[in-house]
Amino acid sequence: MRPGDDLAALLAAAAPEDLCDGDVLCVAHKVVSKAEGSVRRLDDIEAGERALRLAAEQGKEPRLVQAVLDETAILLRADRGVLICETRHGYVCANAGVDASNAGAPGELVLLPADPDRSARELRGGIAAALGVRPGVLITDSFGRAWRLGQTDVALGAAGLVGIDDRRGQADARGRKLRATMVAVADAVAGAADLARSKDSDEPAVLVRGLERFVTAEDGPGAGAMRRPPADDLFRAPEGSGPP
C-alpha cells in the first residue's frame, strides 16, 4: 500500500460477491493511513528539546518521541517508557497512535488517519460506487485500556454503523428503566473483527455479518461521537492536576 493507492477499489475487488448493505467492513487504520500518506520516516524528523528530554527520561528514540508529540494535543502520562496521549483528534491512546509495527519499511512510522470518520465515509462511498452496495465501514486500531491488561480493537472511524446503542430510558427484561446502558456497538464489532486475524497475518480488512440492525443508510455521526467529552471524563486530567 502506497500513498495514493485506491483502497476502496482494492477492498471492493477483494470483497465476496454477496457483499450486502447489512455487512460491516472493518478496516485496520494502518492500511488507511498508508493509502492516505499519513506516514513519516524517522530520517526526516529532527527531535526538539522537549522530545529529547522525554526520550532520555523514558528510554525512547528521540525522533519517535518527536513524531508522537507532533500528533499530541495533551500528554496525559509519561511513565515507565509509556506515553499516554490525547491525540489532536481527541483520542486517548499510547504514543498518540504512532506505530512502527507493520509499517512499510524500516524507519517508517504510521500515524493515525487525519480524519478517520472521513476516511470511513470515503471508503464506504468508494465501495458503493464500485459495487452498488453500501456496507457499514469501520476504521479500527488496537488501544490499551486503563485498569485492564492488553489491547482491544476500537472504532476510530465509522460510516453507516451505529457507534453507541443508547438504551438509557428504555426497559430491561423486567420492565425496569435502564439508567446508564449505552452499548459501545462499534467498539465491540472492532474487537470481534480482530479475533478473525492475527497480528502477523497481513489481513487489513475483516467482514462482519449479521449486524444489519446496527447498519444505517446514512453515514451518521461517526466514531468521533464515541469519544468521551473531556469535561465528562473523570480520568482525563494530566497527572498531578487533580483537586487536592
Place this chain on the structure above:
Amino acid sequence: MRPGDDLAALLAAAAPEDLCDGDVLCVAHKVVSKAEGSVRRLDDIEAGERALRLAAEQGKEPRLVQAVLDETAILLRADRGVLICETRHGYVCANAGVDASNAGAPGELVLLPADPDRSARELRGGIAAALGVRPGVLITDSFGRAWRLGQTDVALGAAGLVGIDDRRGQADARGRKLRATMVAVADAVAGAADLARSKDSDEPAVLVRGLERFVTAEDGPGAGAMRRPPADDLFRAPEGSGPP
C-alpha cells in the same frame, strides 16, 4: 434463577447437541450471581455515615451506596452521580458492579460473583460432567471505559480460554519484533457475544464458535490475570493523590 439453582445443568440442557471442546460459552455474570446468592435486598441494608454523605453529595439512594461501598476496596472517583470503584476483587468499574437492572425483583441488587474465575471453572466442570465436552467458559459484565463513551462486555471470569494473547517478542508480518502487543482475547470475545443479544432479551448465555485456537484443556489463570496490577497502572490513583 434462584440461589442454589444448578446453572451448569441448565446451561448443559440448553446447549446445542454439537457443543464441543473448541466452543466458548459466555455467561452473563448476573445469572451466575443469582445462582450463587450474590444478591442483596435494599430493605436489608442500613446506610452508614459515609454512605449517607456520599449519597447526598451524588444524588443517589443511600442503601444502594452502602451496598456499593461494601463491595469496594478503593473509591477512585465520586463525581456527577458516578462512583468508580476498585472492587474487592481488584476490578475497576462503576458502582463496584452492584446493579439493579435485570435483577429478580424490585429492591433487589445483584453483586458481582464472589470469585468469577472459580465460577467459570465450576460451570466448565459442571458442563463437562453433564455432557462430556469442555468448552471454554467466560463470566461477563458490561464495563464502562475511561475516555470512551458506552460500555463493552469484558471477561470477569474465565476457564479454558486464553485471556491475553501475549505477542511481545514475536514478529509482525514484516519480521519486525512486536514490543507491546498483548491482545485481550477474552474481552474481545465477551464484547462480541454481547452483540448477539439485547439488554431486554433475557438471554444469559451466548455460544461463540470458531476460536478453537484460544481454547485450552487446562482452565488456566483466569480473567483475574487480565487485571492491570495497580503498581503498573498509570490511571489508578484516587483523585488528587498524584504527584504535584
